[in-house]
Amino acid sequence: MAGVYGIDIGTSNFKMFSKDKDKILNEKNIIAIANKTEIFAFGDEAFEMYEKAPDNIVVSYPVKFGVIADIENMQTLLEKFTEKQSESKKLTGPSEFYIAVPTDITEVEKRAFYEIVVDAKVKAKNVYIVDKPVADAIGAGIDVTAAKGVMVVNIGADTTEISVLSLGGIVLSKSVKIGGNKLDDSIITTVRKYYNLVIGSKTAENLKKQLGSAVQVDESFAKGFGRNIVSGLPVCVDISSDIIYNAIVDPLHSIMDSIKVILERTPPELAADIINMGIYVTGGTSNISNLERFIKEETNLNVNIVENPSESVVRGLMGVVNNPQFRHLAYTPQEKIYE
Numbered sequence: 001m002a003g004v005y006g007i008d009i010g011t012s013n014f015k016m017f018s019k020d021k022d023k024i025l026n027e028k029n030i031i032a033i034a035n036k037t038e039i040f041a042f043g044d045e046a047f048e049m050y051e052k053a054p055d056n057i058v059v060s061y062p063v064k065f066g067v068i069a070d071i072e073n074m075q076t077l078l079e080k081f082t083e084k085q086s087e088s089k090k091l092t093g094p095s096e097f098y099i100a101v102p103t104d105i106t107e108v109e110k111r112a113f114y115e116i117v118v119d120a121k122v123k124a125k126n127v128y129i130v131d132k133p134v135a136d137a138i139g140a141g142i143d144v145t146a147a148k149g150v151m152v153v154n155i156g157a158d159t160t161e162i163s164v165l166s167l168g169g170i171v172l173s174k175s176v177k178i179g180g181n182k183l184d185d186s187i188i189t190t191v192r193k194y195y196n197l198v199i200g201s202k203t204a205e206n207l208k209k210q211l212g213s214a215v216q217v218d219e220s221f222a223k224g225f226g227r228n229i230v231s232g233l234p235v236c237v238d239i240s241s242d243i244i245y246n247a248i249v250d251p252l253h254s255i256m257d258s259i260k261v262i263l264e265r266t267p268p269e270l271a272a273d274i275i276n277m278g279i280y281v282t283g284g285t286s287n288i289s290n291l292e293r294f295i296k297e298e299t300n301l302n303v304n305i306v307e308n309p310s311e312s313v314v315r316g317l318m319g320v321v322n323n324p325q326f327r328h329l330a331y332t333p334q335e336k337i338y339e
């Protein structure tokens with residue numbers, strides 16, 4: 001069946017809405033390939049196998065630091081997810097796709113997002129691009145077309161994109177290679193150092209979700225399963241929130257420094273609007289506890305953490321499709337970037 005789809009291809013999660021279904025698919029952007037050629041699993045099912053699969057099954061993420069690193073596997077995933085999201089499970093008619101593309105990447109990297117859809121077997125009739133920060137702001141409920149400065153900070157898995165928008169366009173945008181994955185890596189290193197405990201990335205992510213806080217809070221504990229470096233045996237250790245705070249505080253401050261750099265560069269009239277409206281924070285990592293308080297204390301600005309922040313961009317794409325007022329914010333490469 002023909003359809004209208006919006007896609008946000010993230011490093012960690014693939015988000016897709018279907019206009020017909022009026023439903024968002026949000027699954028891990030990961031694929032498991034058996035014996036080099038067979039698609040063994042994809043999405044959340046493949047994630048279950050991550051760091052657990054035998055040698056003949058390779059489980060990998062095709063997007064790294066917000067750009068498509070493995071075109072072939074990304075195309076396969078796009079086809080599989082589209083099939084899952086389409087009404088009839090059979091893509092018979094021509095469809096329309098709206099893709100969110102990061103701004104602070106090279107033109108070649110931007111083109112890859114477009115071509116992956118054009119070249120995939122998804123019967124794409126029309127493919128449109130929407131700048132990711134623009135979609136993000138619409139998803140956060142902002143009228144981006146107004147003559148008002150808006151700051152959106154998207155803290156994802158591998159990257160944080162900090163943007164200032166006005167009149168539907170991007171005034172400033174900077175992407176830094178720090179996100180939730182960096183916090184997880186830092187937790188792995190710190191837990192190893194303090195507890196002589198080797199943990200996997202899923203355990204680190206769980207500890208971050210359970211104990212992570214952007215400001216220091218009263219100490220609490222959660223179970224961490226791993227291998228003791230000295231004995232070599234599997235163990236379960238009570239991990240302290242203080243240790244998790246020590247692990248994540250530096251990467252969070254690096255993000256903060258970049259936010260301050262963009263604020264310093266923001267033209268004064270737009271800065272005045274940001275003071276009035278506050279900073280909008282989106283992306284899955286903005287779920288971390290007390291982030292609002294941390295940013296507020298550091299910048300003296302109001303902070304709005306968007307509801308269901310990981311899906312803000314894809315919700316914004318839905319806004320572009322459903323709202324004639326935003327329709328002109330979608331463009332084809334011929335119209336804008338690659339002339």
Ligand SMILES: Nc1ncnc2c1ncn2[C@@H]1O[C@H](COP(=O)(O)OP(=O)(O)OP(=O)(O)O)[C@@H](O)[C@H]1O
Nearest residue numbers: 010011012013156157158159180283284285287310
């Ligand atoms: N409750 C939570 N607390 C802390 N972090 C969380 C929580 N829930 C999700 N995350 C983190 O959010 C990140 C995923 O966010 P998101 O879906 O916005 O990323 P992405 O779009 O895949 O990545 P990118 O924008 O870097 O391409 C992961 O690092 C995940 O661990």
